[in-house]
Amino acid sequence: MLPTLRRLLADPQLGLTVLGIAEPVALEAPVEWVHSSDLVDPTPFLSADQVLLTTGTQFGTDPKADADYRRYVQRLRDRGLTALGFGTEVIRxxxxxxxxxxxxxxxxPLFEVPYRTPFIAVAxxxxxxxxxxxxxxATWALRAQRAIALAALRPDGLSATLAxxxxxxxHWVALFDASxxxxxxxxRETFSAAPDTRATVQHEARRLLGRGKRSSSSVEAGGETLSLQTLGGHDHLRGVxxxxxxxxxxQASTEVVTSVIALAGLALEQNNALDxxxxxxxSGLMHTLLGGDQKxxxxxxxxxxxxxxxxxxxxAVVDAPAARRDAITEYLELRVEDSPGQLxxxxxxxxxxxxxxxxxDGILSDLCTLFELHAGLSEPTEYRQLPRGLDQAQQALARAREGAVGVIGFDVVARQGVLALLARTDAREVGLATLAPVLAxxxxxxxxxxxxxxxxxxxxxxFGAAADQLGVHRHTVRARIQQAEQLLARDLGSFPARADVWxxxxATDSATETGRTTREGG
Structure with missing residues (x-):
């Protein structure tokens, strides 16, 4: 941290006198260094947060050269200088x-430097x-790092380190997991008292994690400066x-934070190895459970x-893409901790x-929403019938993959009937071959x-009901069905033949298409 202008002006040995300050907060501006120059434009040799001292020879002898003064001060202001000091009784x-x-x-800010105080003394x-x-x-950073290192040795080292x-x-310090x-x-009290800040920092944390690589950011929210840094390796981010x-x-605080980021990253990697x-x-226990050994x-x-x-x-069966599998697993581990006996x-x-x-089941919905996943859900199942429940969930997942992300229950599949499954199997080619003479x-x-x-x-x-639906005479329907029987080489008066054609x-989606055509035509 740099000293402020207020501290420099307060040195009694210098005898500096403040002449004009538009805003009192200007006294809290940092002072990186002090330079002296009587150039008309010294800004090429200056940088922001510095103080300039001058005796005023560059202004000439015209006491009314107000425009020159304004241009001079404007150049200093644009350069980001902290203050200007004027040495009196030397030229003026x-x-x-x-x-x-x-x-x-x-x-x-403008202050006077008395004749008895050389510019070198101010510098x-x-x-x-x-x-x-x-x-x-540097002293504070060493003490802070020592305290943090001791905290890391406690049983819950990660929490103790962050605290x-x-x-x-x-500052408040928050850790976000991989999700x-x-x-x-x-x-917790400070963070919970600022809902707007909490929403902003969570959105920013998820944005950084979504990029999938090591990164950091700084944002403003609720009058605070928020700093975020991802944790973990380039290919496996563990959190923020x-x-x-x-x-x-x-600078000193940043060095301390950097050391904590290394400690936290190591702790999360160790936790991941344990996970x-x-x-x-x-996985072994699930295999045992499916085998019937619940006890x-x-x-x-x-x-x-x-x-x-x-x-x-x-x-439930949930898709788990390889790139997000670790994050999904970490999320579920946290839900197990939050809701014991529920999952x-x-x-x-x-x-x-x-x-x-x-x-x-809300846990499943939240999981699919957060990670944009498909999931299938069984009917309520006893543990002794777990393989049957798993089959139901897998069938529901197959149906879920056909639409938007989210959860599909087996009850949806069951309501559509057994024959509806044919449209989602390899029976399509068999169905097309069966109907080929009629289609041709x-x-x-x-x-x-x-x-x-x-x-x-x-x-x-x-025949009459079908004729009404099609808008033709029933004899027309009869003639068409007889022609279809000849083409299909089947007696559609029998139930097995009708079931086979249906x-x-x-299987070929023809029922859906012809039904739509019939409705549009009617």
């Missing part, structure tokens, strides 16, 4: 009124303040460390994560299988045998 007696007016108008005093503050910052960082900085969900925050407070971090081992254990699985689960959900349970899960090939308490006749002769066949079957073989229509 007192400070020119035009210079004072220009400084007050443009908001640049030396500023240098001493800079060195003093840098030493204080100590918050205490040392006077962008808030994992822990210190102090966020902190905020009324002021931006200085992988637990994942293998979970053994429940005993081990109670020691590791808590009791299994009470049966009957809902079985058991395990990876199975490219999917994740979940056993859910019947009242905990319609194409060649412009007839509507297929649409008539569909309407007639839908009306339970009633299944072919479903």
């Amino acid at each position: 007696n007192g400070t020119p009124e035009g210079l004072l007016a220009a400084c007050q108008s443009l908001g640049l 030396r005093a500023a240098g001493d303040l800079v060195a003093e503050d840098r030493y204080a910052g 100590e960082l918050s205490n040392q900085l006077g 962008g969900t808030l994992d822990r925050v210190f102090p 460390l966020a902190l905020g407070g009324p002021r931006a971090l200085d 992988r081992a637990q994942g293998l254990l979970r 053994l699985v429940d005993q081990i689960s109670r020691q590791m994560w808590g009791a299994l959900p009470v049966g009957p349970v809902l079985v 058991f899960f395990a990876r199975q090939e490219d999917t994740i299988v979940l056993c859910l308490d019947r009242a905990a 006749h319609d194409q060649t002769h412009g007839t509507e045998l297929l649409a008539t066949l569909h309407a007639w079957l839908l009306c339970n073989g009633q 299944a072919a229509l479903l």
